[in-house]
Amino acid sequence: MLRDDVERIALLTDFGVGPYVGQLHLLLASQAGDRPVVDLIHDLPPFRPDLAAYLLPALLRDLPPACLHLCVVDPGVGGRRDALLVRADRHWLIGPDNGLLTLVARGAKQRRAWRLDWRPPWLSDSFHGRDLFVPLAVRALCGEPIGAEPVDLESLAGAAWPEERAQIIYQDHYGNLMTALRAEGFSTRRRIRAGGQTLRHARTFCEVPPGEAFWYANAFGLVELAVNQGRAAEVLGLDVGDPVEVLADASGG
Amino acid sequence: MLRDDVERIALLTDFGVGPYVGQLHLLLASQAGDRPVVDLIHDLPPFRPDLAAYLLPALLRDLPPACLHLCVVDPGVGGRRDALLVRADRHWLIGPDNGLLTLVARGAKQRRAWRLDWRPPWLSDSFHGRDLFVPLAVRALCGEPIGAEPVDLESLAGAAWPEERAQIIYQDHYGNLMTALRAEGFSTRRRIRAGGQTLRHARTFCEVPPGEAFWYANAFGLVELAVNQGRAAEVLGLDVGDPVEVLADASGG
Amino acid sequence: MLRDDVERIALLTDFGVGPYVGQLHLLLASQAGDRPVVDLIHDLPPFRPDLAAYLLPALLRDLPPACLHLCVVDPGVGGRRDALLVRADRHWLIGPDNGLLTLVARGAKQRRAWRLDWRPPWLSDSFHGRDLFVPLAVRALCGEPIGAEPVDLESLAGAAWPEERAQIIYQDHYGNLMTALRAEGFSTRRRIRAGGQTLRHARTFCEVPPGEAFWYANAFGLVELAVNQGRAAEVLGLDVGDPVEVLADASGG
Numbered sequence: 001m002l003r004d005d006v007e008r009i010a011l012l013t014d015f016g017v018g019p020y021v022g023q024l025h026l027l028l029a030s031q032a033g034d035r036p037v038v039d040l041i042h043d044l045p046p047f048r049p050d051l052a053a054y055l056l057p058a059l060l061r062d063l064p065p066a067c068l069h070l071c072v073v074d075p076g077v078g079g080r081r082d083a084l085l086v087r088a089d090r091h092w093l094i095g096p097d098n099g100l101l102t103l104v105a106r107g108a109k110q111r112r113a114w115r116l117d118w119r120p121p122w123l124s125d126s127f128h129g130r131d132l133f134v135p136l137a138v139r140a141l142c143g144e145p146i147g148a149e150p151v152d153l154e155s156l157a158g159a160a161w162p163e164e165r166a167q168i169i170y171q172d173h174y175g176n177l178m179t180a181l182r183a184e185g186f187s188t189r190r191r192i193r194a195g196g197q198t199l200r201h202a203r204t205f206c207e208v209p210p211g212e213a214f215w216y217a218n219a220f221g222l223v224e225l226a227v228n229q230g231r232a233a234e235v236l237g238l239d240v241g242d243p244v245e246v247l248a249d250a251s252g253g
Numbered sequence: 254m255l256r257d258d259v260e261r262i263a264l265l266t267d268f269g270v271g272p273y274v275g276q277l278h279l280l281l282a283s284q285a286g287d288r289p290v291v292d293l294i295h296d297l298p299p300f301r302p303d304l305a306a307y308l309l310p311a312l313l314r315d316l317p318p319a320c321l322h323l324c325v326v327d328p329g330v331g332g333r334r335d336a337l338l339v340r341a342d343r344h345w346l347i348g349p350d351n352g353l354l355t356l357v358a359r360g361a362k363q364r365r366a367w368r369l370d371w372r373p374p375w376l377s378d379s380f381h382g383r384d385l386f387v388p389l390a391v392r393a394l395c396g397e398p399i400g401a402e403p404v405d406l407e408s409l410a411g412a413a414w415p416e417e418r419a420q421i422i423y424q425d426h427y428g429n430l431m432t433a434l435r436a437e438g439f440s441t442r443r444r445i446r447a448g449g450q451t452l453r454h455a456r457t458f459c460e461v462p463p464g465e466a467f468w469y470a471n472a473f474g475l476v477e478l479a480v481n482q483g484r485a486a487e488v489l490g491l492d493v494g495d496p497v498e499v500l501a502d503a504s505g506g
Numbered sequence: 507m508l509r510d511d512v513e514r515i516a517l518l519t520d521f522g523v524g525p526y527v528g529q530l531h532l533l534l535a536s537q538a539g540d541r542p543v544v545d546l547i548h549d550l551p552p553f554r555p556d557l558a559a560y561l562l563p564a565l566l567r568d569l570p571p572a573c574l575h576l577c578v579v580d581p582g583v584g585g586r587r588d589a590l591l592v593r594a595d596r597h598w599l600i601g602p603d604n605g606l607l608t609l610v611a612r613g614a615k616q617r618r619a620w621r622l623d624w625r626p627p628w629l630s631d632s633f634h635g636r637d638l639f640v641p642l643a644v645r646a647l648c649g650e651p652i653g654a655e656p657v658d659l660e661s662l663a664g665a666a667w668p669e670e671r672a673q674i675i676y677q678d679h680y681g682n683l684m685t686a687l688r689a690e691g692f693s694t695r696r697r698i699r700a701g702g703q704t705l706r707h708a709r710t711f712c713e714v715p716p717g718e719a720f721w722y723a724n725a726f727g728l729v730e731l732a733v734n735q736g737r738a739a740e741v742l743g744l745d746v747g748d749p750v751e752v753l754a755d756a757s758g759g
Contacts, residue, residue: 008282010275016679017270017523019565019726022516022546029514029542030570036282040275046680047735059272062383064283125710127725130568173269174299204378219380220272229300261535263528270523289535293528312525315636317536426522427552457631472633473525482553 002085002092003143007066010040012056013129014047014073023130024070031138040069044170045240049073049100051169053158054180056093056104058220065090070137072129073100081157083116083136085148094137096128099158106153106163113156117147168225168242175231177238178224181246183217193245194225195236211235255338255345256396260319263293265309266382267300267326276383277323284391293322297423298493302326302353304422306411307433309346309357311473318343323390325382326353334410336369336389338401347390349381352411359406359416366409370400421478421495428484430491431477434499436470446498447478448489464488508591508598509649513572516546518562519635520553520579529636530576537644546575550676551746555579555606557675559664560686562599562610564726571596576643578635579606587663589622589642591654600643602634605664612659612669619662623653674731674748681737683744684730687752689723699751700731701742717741 009028015021021042028037041059044052052073060069071093074081082097088108095101097115105111116136124131139146153159165180172178177194188201192215202214210229213236218224225244227235238244262281268274274295281290294312297305305326313322324346327334335350341361348354350368358364369389377384392399406412418433425431430447441454445468455467463482466489471477478497480488491497515534521527527548534543547565550558558579566575577599580587588603594614601607603621611617622642630637645652659665671686678684683700694707698721708720716735719742724730731750733741744750 008279010279017549018679019547019561020679022544023565023569025544026514026516026546026569026573029544030572038275038278038282040279041272043270055272059276063276063279066283067279124725126722130725173271173273216379219377219383261532263532291528291531291535293532294525296523308525312529316529316532319536320532426524426526469632472630472636 002068002140005066006035006068006092006141008035008068009037009137010063010067010069011037011042012040012044012059012069012071013042014044014052015042015129016046017042020127020129023127024134027130027134028138031134032141035141044073047073047075048241049075049096049098050158050161051167051180051240053099053101053103053161054165054169055178055220056100057107058178058222060088060091060104061221063091068092068094068137068141070129070133071095071100072133074098074128083132084151084156085114085116085136085140085146087112094133094140096133097157099156099161102153102156102158102161103163105156106159111153113151113153114148115151117149118145166244166246168238168240168244171233171240174226175233176218176224176226177232177236178218178220178222179244181223183221183223186217186223187249190249191247192223192225193247195238197236198247199225205229255321255393258319259288259321259345259394261288261321262290262390263316263320263322264290264295265293265297265312265322265324266295267297267305268295268382269299270295273380273382276380277387280383280387281391284387285394288394297326300326300328301494302328302349302351303411303414304420304433304493306352306354306356306414307418307422308431309353310360311431311475313341313344313357314474316344321345321347321390321394323382323386324348324353325386327351327381336385337404337409338367338369338389338393338399340365347386347393349386350410352409352414355406355409355411355414356416358409359412364406366404366406367401368404370402371398419497419499421491421493421497424486424493428486429471429477429479430485430489431471431473431475432497434476436474436476439470439476440502443502444500445476445478446500448491450489451500452478458482508574508646511572512541512574512598512647514542514544514574515643516544516569516573516575517548518546518550518565518575518577519548520550520558521548521635522552523548526633526635529633530640533636533640534644538647541647550579553579553581554747555581555602555604556664556667557673557686557746559605559607559609559667560671560675561684561726562606563613564684564728566594566597566610567727569597574598574600574643574647576635576639577601577606578639580604580634589638590657590662591620591622591642591646591652593618600639600646602639603663605662605667608659608662608664608667609669611662612665617659619657619659620654621657623655624651672750672752674744674746674750677739677746680732681739682724682730682732683738683742684724684726684728685750687729689727689729692723692729693755696755697753698729698731699753701744703742704753705731711735
């Protein structure tokens with residue numbers, strides 16, 4: 001099923017720059033057939049599946065189907081958690097059962113999840129991306145058994161997390177700050193209190209004076225704090241994990 | 254024409270590390286056939302097409318033909334500018350009409366430019382790399398109409414820019430500083446005044462004592478400021494965008 | 507021989523972020539057939555083949571065979587050194603004769619090395635990765651002559667280097683510090699003195715309290731200094747190149 005449906009593989013990790021991502025690529029290049037392997041994101045908030053979980057559905061929203069997303073953000077390296085396979089509409093995902101995949105699954109119309117019981121003969125303590133999740137992905141892509149047991153979404157880690165959070169979940173290359181608030185249905189009259197400032201909405205960067213902080217609906221469908229020709233993270237003194245406050249609608253709504 | 258001539262795709266952006274580049278890759282992997290997609294550079298000076306424009310011809314000088322270069326550096330996200338297709342000798346380029354492609358076009362022997370009028374049904378305000386330029390590239394590669402209207406190079410943004418500039422346009426990983434001065438024809442007797450120091454020419458790093466700043470002709474054909482076993486950007490206290498001064502030739506020439 | 511045996515290419519450099527890696531990719535994409543080209547690591551310690559040499563065998567230990575590893579770390583840009591081809595068990599490597607490949611070769615059961623005398627008609631002074639090593643790799647992959655002369659491993663640069671070193675050779679994205687000490691056979695009762703602290707062994711991060719420094723056997727088989735939920739480089743105030751001290755075994759062994 002997965003074998004016939006997956007045409008390409010994407011990697012989503014907190015591995016950053018360094019030797020870890022390349023190892024996944026080389027193993028997949030030699031074992032996953034001719035499917036292209038793409039780096040989707042490697043600077044997910046380190047060790048914070050509770051934040052990355054809110055970014056994943058946004059990242060995947062406009063991407064093509066038939067992709068297996070290999071996702072690794074682990075809070076305690078060497079800790080215990082199960083491995084999961086998730087079907088979320090047009091996407092497949094493999095990753096740890098620590099909440100990382102829960103919101104993607106929950107937000108999909110067609111969704112299924114399986115706990116994966118197969119384990120390789122040897123498994124390092126600290127590099128499960130290479131030693132567990134890649135082998136699981138390769139076996140799944142080859143149609144070999146991975147010990148998949150259907151599980152209820154309600155039983156996954158993070159099942160009780162809210163749909164949205166007034167919190168910074170990602171800082172991009174330009175210093176823009178993404179929140180876990182969905183832009184759809186979020187009134188443009190609302191103001192956001194963050195870093196001691198009150199931010200109003202603008203449609204684009206060009207609509208505010210240089211240096212002014214504002215919020216806008218980003219291209220992933222999230223509420224994002226930004227500064228025209230500046231770095232919001234520095235202007236507002238905020239970092240990933242910090243909360244923001246949504247003020248009551250200016251119209252009283 | 255472009256469809257038959259392009260064997261691979263290169264990405265040139267100021268997107269840096271993060272989720273933006275991966276989105277381009279996934280879309281191209283699913284829509285642009287089996288052509289390889291290569292990251293050529295993603296740390297072009299942010300928001301500065303006027304500087305990146307001088308780097309592009311240098312980067313492309315020794316690269317193989319039959320490549321479509323997808324270029325995105327946008328000064329004001331969400332602002333207005335046309336989309337261009339450029340043929341510059343052996344290379345194809347797609348990008349915004351904000352000067353970014355102008356010097357590559359102007360420096361080519363065989364050169365043509367087209368304004369692209371086709372627009373996708375939906376277009377985000379802030380991620381035209383994904384939502385406009387990738388769809389344009391995909392349609393061009395598939396031989397579908399993109400509303401290409403030939404335009405005169407003289408009408409492009411940046412058409413009045415000089416051929417060279419005594420200015421830092423890029424700082425590399427090692428702290429070396431590239432200028433927009435072409436090394437070819439630049440006398441090795443010339444000295445450059447930068448960061449309060451007067452730099453003489455050396456052919457290679459090994460020719461000067463450790464810690465000494467010098468200029469040399471880099472592998473892209475640009476005049477570059479460097480320090481043997483040191484970081485020129487820090488030694489000279491200079492940054493991208495800063496000017497340098499070319500002193501009169503020591504021989505009076 | 508090499509032509510039939512190599513199915514993919516890996517890049518290992520100190521080039522970091524920027525335009526250098528992309529140039530290698532574009533040239534290989536156009537000249538090396540359909541073989542996948544993978545970025546294995548690009549933040550090897552800059553200019554330090556003497557440190558990178560100890561990381562390479564660890565990086566390659568668990569990787570699939572039939573790969574040509576193109577390796578570039580050059581101490582003095584523009585300096586003189588020969589080019590080498592190395593066969594180390596299941597791996598092929600091309601790189602400079604400055605010690606970078608010596609420990610990989612020495613650690614292999616089946617090993618051979620050749621000095622490569624072919625030179626391209628034109629060769630830049632400062633970008634031998636693109637202008638020398640890629641052309642050599644392409645010719646080798648095409649079965650064209652590269653002037654390969656068998657050489658004795660004892661004649662290579664770095665031939666006198668020890669098998670291990672009590673020294674930091676790499677800092678990863680999380681601030682963990684890898685040493686040139688092999689974990690296999692390194693008693694877990696041993697303690698390591700580093701940055702003014704005495705570190706004991708733990709099997710995983712979870713086994714020590716948050717903020718505490720320890721050493722463990724990393725997934726590459728090296729002794730690595732780490733801090734649970736912290737950055738060892740900052741906690742210990744150590745950097746790449748710094749020495750560590752292995753204390754006498756607590757049991758007196």
